[in-house]
Amino acid sequence: MQMRIEAGNTLRHVFVQRKNGVYEVTIDGTTHHVDAVRIDPATLSLVVHDAAGGRRSLAAALSPGGAPGAVDVHVAGRRVPVQVQNGSGLGRRREAGATGSGPQRVLAPMPGKVVRVLVKPGDAVTARQGLVVVEAMKMENELRAARDGRVKDVSVVEGQSVDAGTVLVLVE
Amino acid sequence: MQMRIEAGNTLRHVFVQRKNGVYEVTIDGTTHHVDAVRIDPATLSLVVHDAAGGRRSLAAALSPGGAPGAVDVHVAGRRVPVQVQNGSGLGRRREAGATGSGPQRVLAPMPGKVVRVLVKPGDAVTARQGLVVVEAMKMENELRAARDGRVKDVSVVEGQSVDAGTVLVLVE
């Protein structure tokens, strides 16, 4: 079985075969010997044979990521976002849009109330600079710029209630 | 929706309709008002409106019983075996065979070793009398007669290893 899997912005070519009771997983030419069994529909128990002859035991739990083919893998205390590529090359990770080029639309992540607008059209902003503060779940949440740019439009005013997905600010 | 559901050896005619936001469940002419939501694929949260105007909260978890249509309902601290009847009248509970009439085949419930045979062909036995002791899971398990009868055949000897389902004794 052959797959293309992206993790950490690197696309890996993966080939799996079963041999002598374990799986041989070759990732970009490096072969790993792994025993895998399913714990529940979302969880695998892996025993990874290491080079020194060790048998490392890990549980890996998978949950759907934010886009088709995206998977969050909970393993070794981390949540690692992974993208499974299908043949036509569709299904790039959603985050790509946010950190790449092109205008950035800052959306309300949940229903709430705009308590502060920190920028106005024409302002130059730097990456991670606060743009709008939305109150939801009893907390104030500052929405920030993903990268440097200039505010093109502010679509909300202080005190306004917004639904999830409402465009708050446009940065370009 | 109309159903026939057996519990406690009594067949009940059940009719369900949704009315004013709750379910009206009529069991053999008595109507119960119940609010039901699903907690997970096997569990429902029920709020049962009682006659005095109370709102009793219960969780009911369902798991498959031993035969088609048989369901074990975990509710109010009990496991209640229930049988859902389908149109053709199939799917009687399996236990029916064990406590009803006809010869009783005493089977090994799991792989193990016969450590004692307590009866021989021709013996008269009474209900709950021990017939064979099988050791499995580090425990000795006494298999008993379901009802009064006479031993027709003993198919095993002491020390013999048996698989699950092996006929040990025939009582008629």
Added chain:
Amino acid sequence: MPITKVLIANRGEIAVRIIRACRDMGIATVAVYSDCDRAALHVRLADEAWPVGPNPPRESYLRIDTILDVARQSGADAVHPGYGFLAENEDFAAACRDAGLVFIGPSPEAITLMGSKTAARQAAIKAGVPVVPGTEEPLGDDVPDAEVLRIAEGIGYPLMLKAVAGGGGKGMRMVATPDELPGALRAARSEAGSAFGDSAVYLERRILSPRHIEVQLLGDHHGTVLPFVERECSIQRRHQKVIEESPSLAVSPALRRAMTSDAAAVARTVGYTNAGTIEFLLDEDGSYYFLEMNTRLQVEHPITEMVTGVDLVRWQIRIARGERLTLDPETLLIPRGHAVECRIYAEDPDSNFMPSPGRILGLRVPHGPGVRDDSGTYEGGEVPIYYDPMISKLITWGEDRDHALARMRRALAEYEVRGIKTTIPFFLWVLEDADFQASRFDTTFIDRKLGARQGAPLQAIDADHETLAVLAVALDQVTRTPAAARPAASRSLWTSRARHDALR
């Protein structure tokens, strides 16, 4: 006052906590729920459950009329408010009393009194307990700058200008030197005037590196008030406690005697009953100051339970039904071992702690020696957007602080929540910090440490993690046919599983 059925005017983990205490005492429980909480854990665990309205708290959990109506219909004879919502609402406490219901908490009068910052401050002064040095009388518009400068000289710099009617940081200014004072005074008065319609301010010394130390109290209706060993609550993010522990390594036995007896003195001065907490600021030099009183059960009450063995909710109920406090005062002040609590929130610590509501697709809860998980949710449960996003409180106990922290690391590593993001990676990061491990911190610790990271991810993903993730995804695809991946001995059981699935 016998209590046979308690209505719990709350939701989430604290409602579950109270239901369990009632069940231990053979007392029936009545849950209330808003629309989105119909499938919540507290509803399922209670004996009865009643709807109280739409999702916004103001239309459900804060509706005094509806909740009293449910109490009447359900035949409850007592009400437990939990924390938050109506817990410190004197009108609710009074309405319960007027309706003939036992309110499991302090009197409405005590709630009113200690709810006012200046009245609480005066109660502390009356009890002979130190408050942060400052002006006792309001400084109105008519007090000239020179007079304010003279008073400030007596208090010392840096100091805080605060609005008498204040709250939420409005009308508040830090003043580092005398020449900053006139400008700050003008600004604070103007802000206070427009925000509260009252421009009066007062001065308070600024404590530079305070620890937040608090003392749990129980008071019965027979005049007994008992303090408990302190809780260390300095680990706060934006003034919200996130990790608490008991005891505090900054509190010596002598200091403990002084602080706990002062705390009890404040409570006695106001005739306080039931559970309450006195909050102090502890300065680096060992001096401490009354800050405020919380007239309810605290979120972090379990750490006190772990080191004293006292079930505080059970005692709240016993006190409410008129029982005497029969606990041994001495044992309450001698902690047995050490306890730590992490408040697990549905927030993404790597996105500025943005709330992360939604369905919990997978949940594995830690177990084993020294671990307690007070959760309000379950696998498949929903974290709604309308309420505080805390999903659980993870508490560990150990023979000493290091042991408790080691168990916390173990428990956090076992904890798995899928479908939403949580603050678990944040806690694992804090637990690795050498200053935290050495108990070298004050209330500014977390904000300083987080600020220094400049948004770097709390739990870095390295090449090994990526390889493991790729292996997992590849093998998940390969083993999608369940039978392929199951050990041989299990296969026979897939028949019954399949039957089970067919039934769904």
Added chain:
Amino acid sequence: MPITKVLIANRGEIAVRIIRACRDMGIATVAVYSDCDRAALHVRLADEAWPVGPNPPRESYLRIDTILDVARQSGADAVHPGYGFLAENEDFAAACRDAGLVFIGPSPEAITLMGSKTAARQAAIKAGVPVVPGTEEPLGDDVPDAEVLRIAEGIGYPLMLKAVAGGGGKGMRMVATPDELPGALRAARSEAGSAFGDSAVYLERRILSPRHIEVQLLGDHHGTVLPFVERECSIQRRHQKVIEESPSLAVSPALRRAMTSDAAAVARTVGYTNAGTIEFLLDEDGSYYFLEMNTRLQVEHPITEMVTGVDLVRWQIRIARGERLTLDPETLLIPRGHAVECRIYAEDPDSNFMPSPGRILGLRVPHGPGVRDDSGTYEGGEVPIYYDPMISKLITWGEDRDHALARMRRALAEYEVRGIKTTIPFFLWVLEDADFQASRFDTTFIDRKLGARQGAPLQAIDADHETLAVLAVALDQVTRTPAAARPAASRSLWTSRARHDALR
């Protein structure tokens, strides 16, 4: 002897328990598993996992050679045997030592000595500790009946005839009166001869209504042996403990002093190190007798941990690496509150406790104050047919016994296991018993109470339960479309759930 990596030569809940203690100490863990245990919880939680063979214990968990081979290959420097399997096998302890591995347990010599019933009895006598009155020397075939009758007169009736080489009840006879003796003697000698090749027997007084009381000990390599407050283990079904508690209501502080100091004396006599337990029979008149010593960690160790705050597994490891016992002896003998343990088995209590192996389709574990669940399994996990069917130990702690029992009832009621049958209904039944509640019992209690029921179901199903079950099944059918039954606020999330399912 530094310990950096521990191989756990066991499975199930005790392997999980040991992994957690190692993790708390920063020690790496190596799990071993038989074929059917590949997906077991202990494998998943350990840092490393190695197969050791087919399912029958003799071919895997009892294979000393294979296990030592894994220890070598994995670089483990210590071995913890848990309980059962190789825990009391002196050859294994010696083989570990010979292989340069730290065996986390007593010396092979101590295991050998205390493993012999008569040698252990002699050690107790040497330590000045009472044993059940009886003959010290074997009575061979050559001792005439008249002589045995004379000896029996000195011991008193009723008495027990036991095989010197005995075990498993073989060659054992109860003798109520002198005229029964000659016949019983012939039968016992014959049975012992054919079972063990040694027909020698000895006489022991029969204690009519004994309680089973045991004392936990820790001994370090520097000569210190410390006893702990006793455990009450009289609630047994067919000589298997099913409920344990600490302390025992039958043991006064004075009796506790005597029993614990006697227990420590026996251990000191044999130079015992690491964890061990001395079992006593306690007679109705307050006299007690040494029964035997268990040279390992006991199943029921958590109740001692709950009332003393000591992590016994952690201390086993600390002792094994040469540390001194620095615990305060006095606090170990003063229980804080009360703890109870129920051993939850995959058995059907309404079918004569028939094992009920299989897949756990659904599992809800209790939580909250005072509850600890030491489990070896998980939802979706398999209870194999090859091993002890205990799936979990549920432990509760309370301020006193009634409180601990109330919490146990609450926790058992919250516990839900679907797919297999468990002994939970049995425990709920025992907890309702007035004699149990009053601590009026001896080791025959459960068998007598169960016998009196003549097979009547432990938890009766009444018309209300049937109605509720019918309602549940009917509404399950009606709400099979998930969206139909979900509260409105949840519906939007079914999209992501569906995506999740599509991925599987």
